[in-house]
Amino acid sequence: MSYSIGEAAKMVGLTAHTLRFYDKEGLLPFVKKTSSGLRAFTESDIEWLKIIECLKGTGLPLKQIKQYIDWCMEGDATIPQRLNMFIEQKKRVEEQKAKWEKHLEKINFKIKYYEDAAKHGDLNVFERNPKLLEEKKRLFKD
Amino acid sequence: MSYSIGEAAKMVGLTAHTLRFYDKEGLLPFVKKTSSGLRAFTESDIEWLKIIECLKGTGLPLKQIKQYIDWCMEGDATIPQRLNMFIEQKKRVEEQKAKWEKHLEKINFKIKYYEDAAKHGDLNVFERNPKLLEEKKRLFKD
DNA sequence: TCTTGACTTAGAGCTAACTCTAAAGATTAG
DNA sequence: CTAATCTTTAGAGTTAGCTCTAAGTCAAGA
Numbered sequence: 001m002s003y004s005i006g007e008a009a010k011m012v013g014l015t016a017h018t019l020r021f022y023d024k025e026g027l028l029p030f031v032k033k034t035s036s037g038l039r040a041f042t043e044s045d046i047e048w049l050k051i052i053e054c055l056k057g058t059g060l061p062l063k064q065i066k067q068y069i070d071w072c073m074e075g076d077a078t079i080p081q082r083l084n085m086f087i088e089q090k091k092r093v094e095e096q097k098a099k100w101e102k103h104l105e106k107i108n109f110k111i112k113y114y115e116d117a118a119k120h121g122d123l124n125v126f127e128r129n130p131k132l133l134e135e136k137k138r139l140f141k142d
Numbered sequence: 143m144s145y146s147i148g149e150a151a152k153m154v155g156l157t158a159h160t161l162r163f164y165d166k167e168g169l170l171p172f173v174k175k176t177s178s179g180l181r182a183f184t185e186s187d188i189e190w191l192k193i194i195e196c197l198k199g200t201g202l203p204l205k206q207i208k209q210y211i212d213w214c215m216e217g218d219a220t221i222p223q224r225l226n227m228f229i230e231q232k233k234r235v236e237e238q239k240a241k242w243e244k245h246l247e248k249i250n251f252k253i254k255y256y257e258d259a260a261k262h263g264d265l266n267v268f269e270r271n272p273k274l275l276e277e278k279k280r281l282f283k284d
Numbered sequence: 285t286c287t288t289g290a291c292t293t294a295g296a297g298c299t300a301a302c303t304c305t306a307a308a309g310a311t312t313a314g
Numbered sequence: 315c316t317a318a319t320c321t322t323t324a325g326a327g328t329t330a331g332c333t334c335t336a337a338g339t340c341a342a343g344a
Contacts, residue, residue, distance in 0.1 A: 051248065107235065117225070
């Protein structure tokens with residue numbers, strides 16, 4: 001059993017346009033075509049799409065995703081490169097998560113700030129709540 | 143005391159080009175100029191840049207960052223909008239974090255997979271370790 | 285004063301990742 | 315068999331966010 005490009009697109013939350021674009025960019029060398037030229041996505045292809053989505057969703061550029069796919073097509077000799085790639089990606093994701101943690105603190109501060117401002121209808125927040133000023137200094141000092 | 147565009151850029155990890163681009167896009171209406179036309183960034187301006195970085199770094203498009211800056215310039219009447227904006231952004235960051243968590247599980251799976259493959263020099267991982275196949279099914283089922 | 289380097293503007297160019305169009309061929313429901 | 319709805323290709327267009335250039339102005343050290 002296989003899926004048309006439209007069905008495959010729906011399954012992974014992309015458009016058929018995007019899948020064709022990925023194919024053109026060389027990201028889908030594994031997708032075969034029917035005798036009449038239509039792309040036929042197998043279950044295994046859908047899994048490929050999911051791992052592509054995983055890498056793209058964690059910020060890896062399409063070019064590097066293509067590099068990974070190319071390695072996969074080359075065979076067992078590239079196993080170390082592929083392993084290394086996922087280790088690097090894990091590192092990047094964890095760094096990014098740490099960054100977001102810091103950003104989130106600033107956002108939480110702003111929420112507290114504007115909640116007080118909204119309650120009183122003005123921005124004299126630090127006069128009412130000097131501790132918040134301390135928090136601001138701590139968060140924005142760098 | 144104030145900073146030139148180059149100094150300000152260095153302080154927030156951007157280039158002077160980028161700061162000029164932001165200014166052109168209306169993100170820095172608060173930055174004043176000297177009598178001879180040079181931008182002079184104050185400590186407070188640097189803080190603005192940091193909050194812009196925070197919003198950009200959590201994926202808010204420049205257009206919406208500009209919207210926020212515009213609200214700030216309009217005065218106290220827009221406090222509710224600004225509060226709401228940060229609440230929404232917090233929500234987005236937390237959703238994104240959850241997504242990354244899921245992606246990270248897949249990446250960790252791939253690391254385990256390729257570690258075994260690298261150790262044995264081939265991809266017969268699931269024959270050696272059927273439990274990993276179960277994990278794969280769980281992670282990629284959707 | 286001269287030189288060096290940073291700054292100014294307007295505007296062109298670039299990259300990533302789509303997004304869409306047109307014209308033609310394939311598939312499917314009735 | 316036909317009409318509607320896919321799918322195909324090549325290629326143009328779009329958007330966000332820079333990134334760079336040119337030609338000129340300004341500032342600071344020897």
